[in-house]
Amino acid sequence: MVTKEQSPLEEAAHVELEPGAALPESLWKVRIKLFWAGLRRNWSLFKENKIGLMGLIVILLFALMAIAHPIMRSVGPWQDDDVYDPVIGYDAPIENFEIVPTAADVVDPNSQMDVMTAQLWCFGSLPGEICEIPLQPAPPGNGHILGTDPLGRDIASQLTFSTRSAFMLGLIAAVVTVGVATTVGSIAAFYGGWLDTFLMRLADLVLLLPLIPILIVLSGLWTINLPLLGILIGVLSGFGGTAIVLKSQALSIKVKPFNDAARVSGGSNTHLIFKHIIPNVLPLSFLYMMFTVTDAVSLEATLSFFGLLNIDMSWGIMLNTAQSQGYLRTGLEFWWLLIPAGLAVTLLAAGFFFVGRAMDEVINPRLRSR
Amino acid sequence: MLKFVGRRLVQMAFLFFLFLSLVFFLLQAQPGDITSQFLNPEIPAEVREQIIARLGLDGSIWNQWWNYVTNFFSGNLGVSFSQYPRPVIDVIAERIPRTLFLFSFATLLSYVVGFSLGKRLAWKRGGFSEHAVTIGGVLLYTVFYPWFAVLMILFFASGLGWFPINGFLTPEFWRGAPLTGNEVFSMLLWTISAAALLAGATAIIARRQKERAGARWVRSIGYPATLLLFVGYWVARDEIRPYAWDIVHHSILPITTLALIAFAGVMLLTRGSMLETLKEDYILTAQAKGVPDKDIRDKHAARNALLPVVTSFVLGLAFIIGGGVVTETVFSWPGMGSLLLTATVIEDVPLATGALGFVGVLALFAHLIVDILYAVLDPRIRIQTGN
Numbered sequence: 001m002v003t004k005e006q007s008p009l010e011e012a013a014h015v016e017l018e019p020g021a022a023l024p025e026s027l028w029k030v031r032i033k034l035f036w037a038g039l040r041r042n043w044s045l046f047k048e049n050k051i052g053l054m055g056l057i058v059i060l061l062f063a064l065m066a067i068a069h070p071i072m073r074s075v076g077p078w079q080d081d082d083v084y085d086p087v088i089g090y091d092a093p094i095e096n097f098e099i100v101p102t103a104a105d106v107v108d109p110n111s112q113m114d115v116m117t118a119q120l121w122c123f124g125s126l127p128g129e130i131c132e133i134p135l136q137p138a139p140p141g142n143g144h145i146l147g148t149d150p151l152g153r154d155i156a157s158q159l160t161f162s163t164r165s166a167f168m169l170g171l172i173a174a175v176v177t178v179g180v181a182t183t184v185g186s187i188a189a190f191y192g193g194w195l196d197t198f199l200m201r202l203a204d205l206v207l208l209l210p211l212i213p214i215l216i217v218l219s220g221l222w223t224i225n226l227p228l229l230g231i232l233i234g235v236l237s238g239f240g241g242t243a244i245v246l247k248s249q250a251l252s253i254k255v256k257p258f259n260d261a262a263r264v265s266g267g268s269n270t271h272l273i274f275k276h277i278i279p280n281v282l283p284l285s286f287l288y289m290m291f292t293v294t295d296a297v298s299l300e301a302t303l304s305f306f307g308l309l310n311i312d313m314s315w316g317i318m319l320n321t322a323q324s325q326g327y328l329r330t331g332l333e334f335w336w337l338l339i340p341a342g343l344a345v346t347l348l349a350a351g352f353f354f355v356g357r358a359m360d361e362v363i364n365p366r367l368r369s370r
Numbered sequence: 371m372l373k374f375v376g377r378r379l380v381q382m383a384f385l386f387f388l389f390l391s392l393v394f395f396l397l398q399a400q401p402g403d404i405t406s407q408f409l410n411p412e413i414p415a416e417v418r419e420q421i422i423a424r425l426g427l428d429g430s431i432w433n434q435w436w437n438y439v440t441n442f443f444s445g446n447l448g449v450s451f452s453q454y455p456r457p458v459i460d461v462i463a464e465r466i467p468r469t470l471f472l473f474s475f476a477t478l479l480s481y482v483v484g485f486s487l488g489k490r491l492a493w494k495r496g497g498f499s500e501h502a503v504t505i506g507g508v509l510l511y512t513v514f515y516p517w518f519a520v521l522m523i524l525f526f527a528s529g530l531g532w533f534p535i536n537g538f539l540t541p542e543f544w545r546g547a548p549l550t551g552n553e554v555f556s557m558l559l560w561t562i563s564a565a566a567l568l569a570g571a572t573a574i575i576a577r578r579q580k581e582r583a584g585a586r587w588v589r590s591i592g593y594p595a596t597l598l599l600f601v602g603y604w605v606a607r608d609e610i611r612p613y614a615w616d617i618v619h620h621s622i623l624p625i626t627t628l629a630l631i632a633f634a635g636v637m638l639l640t641r642g643s644m645l646e647t648l649k650e651d652y653i654l655t656a657q658a659k660g661v662p663d664k665d666i667r668d669k670h671a672a673r674n675a676l677l678p679v680v681t682s683f684v685l686g687l688a689f690i691i692g693g694g695v696v697t698e699t700v701f702s703w704p705g706m707g708s709l710l711l712t713a714t715v716i717e718d719v720p721l722a723t724g725a726l727g728f729v730g731v732l733a734l735f736a737h738l739i740v741d742i743l744y745a746v747l748d749p750r751i752r753i754q755t756g757n
Contacts, residue, residue: 212692213729217722220714221400305516342517349512
C-alpha cells in the first residue's frame, strides 16, 4: 500500500507492518506506537547516564516542592493567610527584654538591655519595665521550618511558592525558544539566499552579545514581569546559537531524498517545511530547550537579585530582600536567608543542565560512552 | 593574514552597525518617548518644541536613527543625566580600563586552568575523580552567580580576611598619595601590556628560528628579560608601589571568582574535544612509536583538541562579559558593568545605552581577537580565506 505522499514516519510504519496483515491500523495508532517505541528506546539510552538521572531526580524533587505549596496552603499547616502568605504574610516571635539602668548592668544581653538602647524599640520606657521586641528575621522553629525573612515572612513558603514561578518561567522561555529557533532555522535553511544571510547575521549578533547587560538596560526601559521575561529570554536565546545549530540540522535534512520525493510529488513549500523539515529538527530543538531553561532560571534570579524585575516573589527576590536589609554580608549567622534561595537556583539550573547533557548523548550518538 | 583580518574587521563593523540600530530601536520602542519622560510638563509648548528641535528629535525616525549611529561612531554619546554636564564618553573612558583588566585576567586564568585540567581529565578517563570534577564543574557552571560571589566574599574576605571586602582601592590609604588611582592604574596596565608584548615577541621570534637550539636560546633570554624588566620597574618605583599593590590586592578576589565560573565550561569542553582527538589514528601511531605519554597528551592530542575550545570562546565570551557585570556589581568594582547597572537603576538613559554600546564593542573586539588567534592556530582557516 504505497500512497503518493509519505512522510518518513508513515514509511516506517508501513515497513513495520506484518506482510500478511489484513487491514493496516489507522495512522494515528501507528504513530502513537512508533512514538512510544521511540520514547522507550531513548529512555533506555538516557538511563545509562547516571548524571542525567540525577538531574531528572532533582527536577522531580523541585516539581514536588512546587506542588507542595498550594497543598500546604489549602489543606496543610500553612492555611493562615496572615502568617504564611509568601508576599504579605507576617509573623515574628516576641522577645522580652528587661530594661536595666545602664549598659554596665547588662548581665545577659539576650534578655536584658540598657535604657538608652531600649528607647530605639520601646520609646519612653523606663528601667524595670519589659520591652517586647518582635524578632525578625527569626531563626527556624516556631512553626517556620526555615525561619522568617527580615520582613517576618515565612522562608519555606516563599521558597516553595517561587519554585512554581521558576517552572513557569522556564516553560515559557523553553516554548518560545523552540518556536523561534525552529522557525528561524528551518526558514533560513529552506529558502537560503538573502533571507538566510540576514537571519544568520542577526543570529551571530545575538550569539555574541551578553544577555545580562541587554536585559538590564531593557528592564530600565520597560516594566518587565515574569511572562515578558520568559518571552524575552526565549526570543534572544532562540535567535542566537540555537537557531544556528538548528539551521545546519535543517540543511542536512533538506538534501535528504524523502524531501526531494515530496517535492516531486507536488508538495508545497509550506508542506515541506511543516511536514518534513520541522518534525526532523524538533528533537534537537528539545535538547536546546533544556539549556534555555537553565539560562532562564539563573537569569531571572540574577535580575531579581538586582531588583530590576516587577515580580512579587522569586528566589532572586528573597536574596534581594536579604541584601537590601543588610543581612547578606553578615556571615553565615543568618544562613536561612542566604542558603536556601541560592541553593535552589543553583540546583534547579544544574538539574536541567544535567538532563540536557544526557539528552545530548541520546541524540548525538557520537558522544555516547564507548 | 592581513586580508583575513581586514575582512573580519569589515564584518565586525557591519555587526556593530546592526547592534547600534537594535539599541536605537529599543529606545524608540519604550513606552512614551524621552521628552515626555524628562522634560518638565509645565513648560510652554513652544519652548518644548524648541528643546525637541535642539535635541534633534523633530526629524523622521530614520533621520534620528542615522544621527544616532553616526554620533556613536564619532564618539558623541550625549551627556550623562546623573553626572551632568559630563559627556557619556568621558565616564565610559574612565571605566573601560578597569573592566578590561578584570575581563582579560579572568579570561586568561579560566582558559589556562580549564584547558590544562580538561586535558588531564580526558587522559585519565573514568573513576571517582572524573565524576567529582565533572559534577563540580557543572555546578560551578550553573551556580547562581551573584550568590556564589557573595559566598566567596563571606569566606575569603569576611571570614579569612585575606582580601578586602569590595571596592577598587582603600580610600583612607590613598590620602596624600602622589598620584590618583586612575594614574597608578594606567601605569599598571601599561607595564603589564608591555610585558605581555615582549613575551609575545619572544614567542614569535623563537618560533621563526629554524634550529631548536636557536629557539631555546631566544626563549632563555627573552622570558627572563621580560620578567626582570617588569619586576625592575616596580622595584624602582617604590614611592607608588604600595598604591599599585593596593589596587592589585582589591582585584584578586573578583578576578578569581569570575575565572572560577568561566573555567568550568572550558574544562568540560576540553575534556570532550580531547576524548574525540584521542580516538584519532595519529594518536595510535604515536603510541606505537613509543612516544612518552606526556608528549602524546600535550603535543599530539591537546594541540588538536584546542581548536574547538577556541571556537567555543565566542560563546564563552558573552557568558564571561555578563558574569563581569555581576562581578563588578557584587564586588563594587567601578567598571562598565556596574556603570551599566547603576545608570539603568537611576534612569540615566544616555549613560546606560552608551555603556551597552561599549559592552557590544568589547564583545565584538574580543571576538575579533579570537578569530585571529584561531587563524594563527589552524592553518586551514588561513588557506581557505586566502583563496
